[in-house]
Amino acid sequence: MTVTAFAPETEARFDLARQVADAVLFEGYVLYPYRASAAKNRLRWQFGVLVPPAWGAECEEHDFQHTECLMEPKAGATLSVELRFLHARRRTVERVRPDGGFETVRELQLDDRVLVPWDEGAEERVEVVAAVDDLLGDGITVPFGRPAREDVAPVLDAAGRTVGRTVRRSEEISGAVRLSAREIDGPYRALRLTAVVENTTPWTPPEGHGADRDAALPYSLVASHLLMALSAGSFLSMTDPPEWAKGAVATCRNLHTWPVLAGEPGRGDLVLSSPIILEDHPAIAPESPGALYDSLEIDEILALRTAALTDQEKREARGTDERAAAVIDLADSMPAEVLERLHGAVRSLREVTGGASTAEPAAEGFPDEHGVPRPDTPWWDPASEAGFDPAQDRVVVDGRSLGAGSRVLLRPGLRRSDAQDLFLQGRSAKVEAVLHDVDGGVHLAVTVEGDPGADIRREQGRFLYFQPDEVTPLEDEA
Template structure:
């Protein structure tokens, strides 16, 4: 399962601490949004769930064993106390040190429930695994640069309880396929007080809960791209508050990650990512640059908010220029297509054709022996039937081609604010383009645009669809 834990860790800490990584930030005051399984009593107070249900198909071989690992965060409250002259401590809203500002914060302690069981034992009533994580309280002294104790951190976690229910059932048909059902449920016995808030429920919740499944002999079927014969049974699988996808390397079928965040099959972390940034709905490059631009005081507060936030600050401050450059973008591969949008050659499991050791499109043949064009698919020269300089499209029954003059009518679509300035303007058609999906686009330059010659030289045109232009009357004034 170590193969899938890299992605699973991203699920576990998604939204754990958000940019700008300070407890005082508004969006860090409403955390824990993904995969939260609250105590049953809290479901009557808020529209949140106390269980997840994973259901998928598998084809285990004879004597196969299923390994299961449910992972979640156990939220605990960290309070800050200052040392008093008499040796005691008092709780304070912050404790300022030379390198950081310590503030109260809800931390997440990693938990997991593991089970290995023979698949044959899951038939009938299945297997039920209750689990409990007890309440705990710890203290950690805080010292200054001279080594003197100036305060302490007090961490408290409440007791939580849950249960795993795993069962299989055989399907009718010629295949030895089974339906696997895994339910993760919070069974904590807690009654909220009248004034209890979500924080009280979170301390007794399974946060960012997700499950890893692994067969030592056999395979799981993808719910996104199942075999044709399994389509009906896959449609009957009921997945509630989670979604299972094949994990691990593309082409493998023995590992599944059931995640509260919808993922594609075989999800992976971009190799360019320098480290965990937690605010994964953003782009690494933007987060790194924004984090590096925080003021020294903001960085001190972030370092005192959480150890993981401190690591993000240190990471952003230490990224060399070549790493930042890699974050700007990467081309994974180029898929060769015809003008109809159909791949010329079958793609391997990785999703891209094998172009071999030579540069793409460098020769007449690839590593698989399939013919390669002398020009890439996005070059009009790749298909003699496409000629933007001479192709035409009918607008109001009249042909429009390169050299035609049209009146722009983008108000019909209201694509953006620029439409207000272009509506009714005359333009010169530079090309009529056909995309691989059969769409037609008219490339134009505006007649009285002083930069039209530069745009024409650089090929930087404005693009409109046929229903966004009228054919200009030759006698109409500009």
């Protein structure tokens, strides 16, 4: 049996995951400086755009998303699925003519904003609830559609007089959600869940229209993604599965989307399948004051830059979109203490418990001999640096003493490597200094032999850094 209404408990779980899903839904919706005239706001809708099939055949964009993940449902479990996407609607601006009629204009000047044509995004949801047993075999297909609409709203000036109107048009779209499941081989009963979202809109590009993506967007599913929840049982992590499931996870096909565990850490009954690759249990930073629609940026920078816009630029932003107007109001009204929270947060620190008892409770401060912070000292004592000299200190690696001037072969560790380190594998380098951090770690500052910018790096102190187990000593230094 298939229904389209969530139980209250499922709705509550989805509410928590929607905080992150909203960031996916509106990523890139409107970018700083939040004005339609900005060049980067003229090419929008970059993530999860499912175009009509006829358009997808002519371009490199897709008309479907394909998700596969593993789940361990309990007997009688149901699967709740929510498809979320934006439906683009074209807004045109009209001005009152002297004869009382209306004419389309490129902008309409008002006291507090400048109205301009714009593509708005209306949030859409498709909800499906099905028994897991019904998904076995061929599974189920749930078609959906949205009709074409036209909404007209008057535009009033400060005195309450009608000076124009906005006309919003959305086109008819249709699609389907296909759900199926089958058992996998393994020591435990697990199912491979397949969830496919398709745009089935029968729109074709107008004759001679050419490759105009702008014409296809009103018929597309924009920023589409899925939330999926089990009433009983759990999903397996696709990035860190148990050993027995790694082979089955490797055979899962995920096209144009990626599933991660969502909701509260420690729970596995909820999945977010997103066109933006995330880690398991993604969460919105608690310091974030609100949506800035630029989720890959830094809130502090965006808030400061937005507050620094001129009054005319803010008028244009307010007339671009209601969400852009909300960002302007947020930046203008943000208290100093809220802005200060955006400057940075340390999440890696945790209270030290267990081990030998101490006379003092764990608190912020420099660690004692048991590793417990002492409340009477700061976490870092500048005086503790007195015994260190990067130019003279040495460290023993493979029985060899290394210091400034030593030659080494670079062997970047897999756990600490970034893309740049991969190009340095096997290169020879010169040690410029031996450095110690406040946690007792040792780091080698090096310059790569043959690097034409090595002298500049030494002059500016901009070295590459490796840990002792990431290098192999070469012959003694001169």
